[in-house]
Amino acid sequence: MVEITAVCLSKTLDISKIAPKSCGKGIDFPLLLVIEVFLLKPVFVAHADYQRFVLDQLRQHYTHGLAVLVPRDWPIIWKCLISDLSYTAAFLRDSYADKGPAPRDPASMLRSYLLFLLVRPEIGITAWVDEMYRVPLYSILSGFEPGDIPGVGTFYDFLARFWASEVKNLKPKNKPKKRKPKRGKKGEKAPTISVGKVKRLVDYLLRSGAKLQKQPFDRLLEFFHSQIVSVSAKLGLLGDRDALTLAGDGTPLVTSSYPRSKPTCDCSAQGLANCPHRRLYSQPDCDSGWDSAREKYFNGYHLYMLSAANSQHDLPLYPRLQPASRHDAVSVVVSSIEFTQRFTLGTVDKILLDAAHDAEAIYEWLEHQHMEPFIDLNNRKKKNTDTDSDMQISPTGVPICPIGKEMKPNGYDNTQNRQKWRCPLACGSKNSCPTPCSTAKYGRTYHTFKADNLRLFPKTNRQSEAWKEIYKRRTSVERSNKREKIDYKLEAGRHRSTKMWYIRIYGIMMCQHIDAWYAHQQKELERLQPQLLKNAS
DSSP: OOEEEOTTTOOEEEGGGTSOTTOOTTSOOSSOOOOOOOOOSOOOOOHHHHHHHHHHHHHHHHSSSSSOOOTTHHHHHHHHHHOOOTTHHHHTGGGSOSSSSOOOOHHHHHHHHHHHHHHOTTSOHHHHHHHHHHOHHHHHHHTOOTTOOOOHHHHHHHHGGGSOSSSSSSSOSEEOOOOOOOOOOTTSOOOOSSTTHHHHHHHHHHHHOOOOOOOTTHHHHHHIIIIIIHHHHHTTOSSOGGGEEEEEEEEEEEEESSOOEEESSSTTTTTOSSOOSOEEESSTTOEEEEETTTTEEEEEEEEEEEEETTOTTOOEEEEEEEETTOOHHHHHHHHHHHHHHHOOSSOEEEEEEOGGGOOHHHHHHHHHTTOEEEEOOOOOOOSOEEOSSSOEEOTTSOEEOTTSOBOEEEEEETTTTEEEEEOGGGSSSSOOOSSOSOOOTTOOEEEEETTTOTTTSOSSOTTSHHHHHHHGGGGHHHHHHHIIIIISOGGGOOOOSHHHHHHHHHHHHHHHHHHHHHHHTHHHHHHHHHHHTTTOO
C-alpha cells in the first residue's frame, strides 16, 4: 500500500481511498500523486490591509485617464473605507470546515453584499455578480481584484453561515390552511384574532416568566450588535446609552402576490371543496394580513421594528418578522422580550408606541420590564368614568371637577407614585370659581395613582409638555421603516425562505448605520479626499 504525507497538515493519508477503483491489489498506482490539503478556515485580513488594497487598486485603475471617479462615487468609497468588517473572519471561523480549498475572505464577502444593498438593492445577487464584472469599482471596493470575483453560489454559501440552523424557515412547511383576518376599519389595523389574547399572553408571562429561547437569527443579531450598533453607540448616535428610548411599530412586508401551497391529499380530485387536510407551503412563516395604509390584503410578513428614538439618523436596533396576520399589540410583547434578553449595549428607559398598542396589558408588561410606556390613547369610549368622590375621569385620564372643568396637572409625586391635579380656576392669584368645592385658598386638589390605572394615569402626564416633547420622537421608527422599504427596496428581494429575508433586513440595517457613520464625519472625510489617491502606496 502506497502512503504519502499531506503537505500542509503533516498527516499520513491512505492513497487507496483516493486511487481509481480499477486499480487492483497487484497493480501499482501509475503516477506519483502529491496531495496538497489546504486549511478551509478563513484567514484574518486586517482592515488597514483592505484599505491599502483599495487605494492601490483605485490609483492603478482610476488615475491614468482610462476610468474616472465621478462625485457620487465618493460617498460609497468612504462608506466602505470607514467600515471595519475584519472581525467577520473570526466570527464565522467555526462555520468553516477544517479541510478543503482556501475560502474567500469573509469580510470581503460581507462587504460586497452590503455594497450591493447600498448601490443596487433592486437587483438580485446573480445580477450583482455581473455588475461587479461590468463595473471594476464595485469589485475593488468589495476587496476583490477585477476579474477575480466569487460566483453566485459562493455568496449564498457565505450568507447561510449567519443562519444558526439547517432549516431555512422557523415553522414546518406542512401546516393547516389559515383564513384571512378581518378587515380593519378605515385607517385602522385589523383587530386581534381573539378578544383578550394580549391579556392572556401577558398574564401567562407575568405568572411563568419569559425564558430565553434561542433563535436561528441570533448569530446575525450578535454580529449586528457587536460590530455595528456598538460603533454607533460609541459615536453617540443612539442617544444616552444609560437611558435609551425605543420606538416600536409594525409594517407590512409583501413577499408574494398570494400564498403558494400544494395539497397533501386528493380531495380536489374527488370534488371536495372544503378540504380539512394540511397543505405544503413554500413560505410557511408567511400568511395573509390587512394593510391599513393601503386598505387591502397582502401576503408576507409583519415586520416589527424597534429603533433608537433619540437617534438623529433614526437607527434601527431590532427587527422581528412576524406572520402578516399578527397584531402590533402581540408583536411588541414578543419583540420586547427578545430584545431585552439580547441587548447589552445600554439600558432601556422609555418606549414610544402608537395607539394600536393601547391596551392595559401592554402597560403592565412594559412596567414589569422597567420601561416607561408612552402610548397614544385609542379613545374607545366617549363617556366619563365615575369615582368614589364627586370627581369623574375623562376618557383621556383627566379628572373632571363637579362643574365639568378639566383639572390642571400640578406635578408628579415620586415618593407616592401619584399625579397631582389642581382646580383650573384657582391657579391664578385668586379662586374665580362661582361654586368652589373647597374652602382652601390653594383651591381643590386631586391625586391619581399610577397603580390604579397604568393606562389612564401614566408617570408622565399626557397633557404635560414633557410628554409631548418625548412622544414626538415616536415617528422615528416610521422613518426607519421607510428607509428600509423605499430607499433600500426591502421588498425587492425575491426570496422564499425566512433565512434570506432576515439576512436581507439585517444587511439593510447595517447599511443604515454605515450611512450614519459617514454623515457623522462627512466634512472631515471630504477634506481628505483630494489627497487620498496621491498618498496611496
